[in-house]
Amino acid sequence: MREKNFRWALWSVLVGLVVFGLKWAAWLLTGSVGIYSDALESIVNIVAAAAALVALVVSARPADESHPFGHTKAEYFSAVIEGALILFAAVEMIRAAWSRFANPEPFEQPALGLALLALAAALMAAWALLLLAQGRRTRSPALVADAWHLLSDVIATTGVLIGAGLAWLLGWWWLDPVVAVLVALNILWVGFKLVRGSVGGLMDEALPAGEVARIKEVIAANLGRALEFHDLRTRAAGPRAFVEFHLVVPGSMPVDEAHAITERLERALSEALPGSVTVIHVEPESEAKKHPKMRLG
Structure with missing residues (x-):
């Protein structure tokens, strides 16, 4: 390209x-x-x-x-x-x-x-x-x-x-x-x-509102057993879009299952935004409850 x-x-x-x-x-x-x-x-x-x-x-x-x-x-x-x-x-x-x-x-x-x-x-x-x-x-x-x-x-x-x-x-x-x-x-x-x-x-402005809405739809559709997401942040650098967010999972969820969910989310976002880079921070439900005001997802 x-x-x-x-x-x-x-x-x-x-x-x-x-x-x-x-x-x-x-x-x-x-x-x-x-x-x-x-x-x-x-x-x-x-x-x-x-x-x-x-x-x-x-x-x-x-x-x-x-x-x-x-x-x-x-x-x-x-x-x-x-x-x-x-x-x-x-x-x-x-x-x-x-x-x-x-x-x-x-x-x-x-x-x-x-x-x-x-x-x-x-x-x-x-x-x-x-x-x-x-x-x-x-x-x-x-x-x-x-x-x-x-x-x-x-x-x-x-x-x-x-x-x-x-x-x-x-x-x-x-x-x-x-x-x-x-x-x-x-x-x-x-x-x-x-x-x-x-x-x-x-200045790392966020992606256009339409693209951000699309990102939220893709994440919501691919959460699986994850509970929610928050602190969504986006930016663009030339043709490449960068997406970051926190993914909340049950505290008892095995690491390999949480990893599989993040990989599914990354693939889905890459299809929705070709060439995008996604960074997902996985955290247990107990940690997310400490910061309820931070939820943006």
Whole structure:
């Protein structure tokens, strides 16, 4: 799975290079400040895709003595970098648009330039949707972040395309920088959400409520002769989910039977959350009664 994600990230870099070439050519043909800003944002896409590629390589390393839980959190650093780069691109777009407000200029070869821009947007949209599906399927923050980054670029490019097209058709050249600013504000919002989600992963936020509910259902369905569970804690590190909880069993239950229950629970949780790691603390009923307020299961 990791090798497959690596190939997807590599293709993202190549697609980014093609899209950047199309946008740069569109800017050279038109001279549009909106298209220029959009082309600069595509440079960010290439750098971000390369960062995701490096993160996937690092996160694929197995656990070692210095990193006993593995290197999966490396993908979050890639997502943070992508969010920061999106913010940088948005600021640059606003800066470029601001200088054009005072001196609006007509486009040079609008028809061909806008056609190339439309082709770039279509290529990005198709690739972003494929990348997003792969990232969600493999629980890869790096691929998901890269996909959302591309989708934000599609929105930006579409906005620039509409603004530039209207400016050309109506002769309202001031629309070019106006649309560029509006698109930049949207990109700022997308960048903020990406950074927020990545920081949450680095801070060991719990899994989404839906996944936690599913975990509780799986545990409850596989308790066997165990009495209850409590102190359920979850977190994610890249594509891997970590589940920890206390399992209460009768004090007279043999160790081998308690062990069999924990193995059954681990298998069931692994099927519900592929690639997950489960840690179960077994305790006798007498010990659980000492801490009734701690029960979360």
